[in-house]
Amino acid sequence: xxxxxxxxxxxxxxxxxxxxxxxxxxxxxxVTWIIMAFIALVCFLMTRKLEPDxxxxxxxxxxxxxxxxxxxxxxxxxxxxxxxEYGPYLMAVVLYLGISNIIGLVGFKPPTKDLNVTAGLAxxxxxxxxxxxxxxxxxxxxxxxxxxxxxxxxxxxxLELVIKPVSLCMRLFGNVLGAFVIMELIKAILPVGLPxxxxxxxxxxDGLIQAYVFIFxxxxxxxxxxx
Amino acid sequence: MIGTIxxxxxxxxxxxxxxxxxxxxxxxxxxxxxxxxxPEASGKITTLLLLGSALAEATAIYxxxxxxxxxxxxx
Numbered sequence: 278x279x280x281x282x283x284x285x286x287x288x289x290x291x292x293x294x295x296x297x298x299x300x301x302x303x304x305x306x307x308v309t310w311i312i313m314a315f316i317a318l319v320c321f322l323m324t325r326k327l328e329p330d331x332x333x334x335x336x337x338x339x340x341x342x343x344x345x346x347x348x349x350x351x352x353x354x355x356x357x358x359x360x361x362e363y364g365p366y367l368m369a370v371v372l373y374l375g376i377s378n379i380i381g382l383v384g385f386k387p388p389t390k391d392l393n394v395t396a397g398l399a400x401x402x403x404x405x406x407x408x409x410x411x412x413x414x415x416x417x418x419x420x421x422x423x424x425x426x427x428x429x430x431x432x433x434x435x436l437e438l439v440i441k442p443v444s445l446c447m448r449l450f451g452n453v454l455g456a457f458v459i460m461e462l463i464k465a466i467l468p469v470g471l472p473x474x475x476x477x478x479x480x481x482x483d484g485l486i487q488a489y490v491f492i493f494x495x496x497x498x499x500x501x502x503x504x
Numbered sequence: 505m506i507g508t509i510x511x512x513x514x515x516x517x518x519x520x521x522x523x524x525x526x527x528x529x530x531x532x533x534x535x536x537x538x539x540x541x542x543p544e545a546s547g548k549i550t551t552l553l554l555l556g557s558a559l560a561e562a563t564a565i566y567x568x569x570x571x572x573x574x575x576x577x578x579x
């Protein structure tokens with residue numbers, strides 16, 4: 278009991294790697310920088326010498342076009358035609374979350390296991406949702422949306438402002454941490470062979486599903502806000 | 505003594521998994537029925553099922569987070 282609690286505490290705490298002035302730089306931020314560098318590098322290498330002529334495209338360009346097209350269809354299917362200008366943000370978030378949820382496979386600590394990271398992403402989501410509402414309906418229409426369909430719904434609509442980001446943040450954090458704890462327990466039972474099928478589910482499948490669920494819900498709320 | 509009570513509390517918090525299990529079970533059963541009725545729509549049904557399961561699973565995850573907090577905060 279004590280040992281497990283200490284182990285969990287250690288995993289929940291995100292180590293401070295170094296300091297810039299008074300600000301401590303956490304492990305999750307450093308791993309996020311690595312992911313950013315990786316994405317930027319892939320984007321840079323894959324988009325050299327693009328060919329506009331469809332008869333002369335290289336294999337590399339075909340891969341990029343398929344990937345971008347797939348992501349765009351995925352996101353536009355969620356937010357719909359009316360709010361498709363928010364698509365690129367969602368695409369960036371799903372790329373970041375997808376990579377960070379499965380980065381545990383190569384030995385890094387997933388940044389999404391830090392509550393602060395998921396809280397930040399959830400805050401960005403709720404601000405974007407409200408911005409989408411204001412941008413579409415104007416301040417007056419946005420304020421009026423709080424008393425729709427009837428005035429008595431006002432407290433519930435205000436509560437939603439808090440519940441939406443909290444549930445987004447807790448869902449992602451809890452899933453990643455839960456998967457991690459279960460994997461640690463399985464490794465404690467039998468470290469040879471047994472973790473492989475579970476790792477396929479908990480590390481890869483669940484991580485990607487949760488990345489999708491995060492942008493799905495954000496996109497759904499945006500769609501709701503601009504209606 | 506205190507450790508035992510904390511363990512019981514954490515165990516009760518994890519009982520939320522019950523709801524998620526029932527929910528996902530019902531969803532999967534209905535999805536199977538839907539595929540049996542319309543096999544050509546299985547791709548879309550699978551997507552919806554995965555999404556619904558992920559959302560239903562969230563309640564179990566909340567229970568897990570609460571149990572974790574009970575163990576760590578009250579230790």
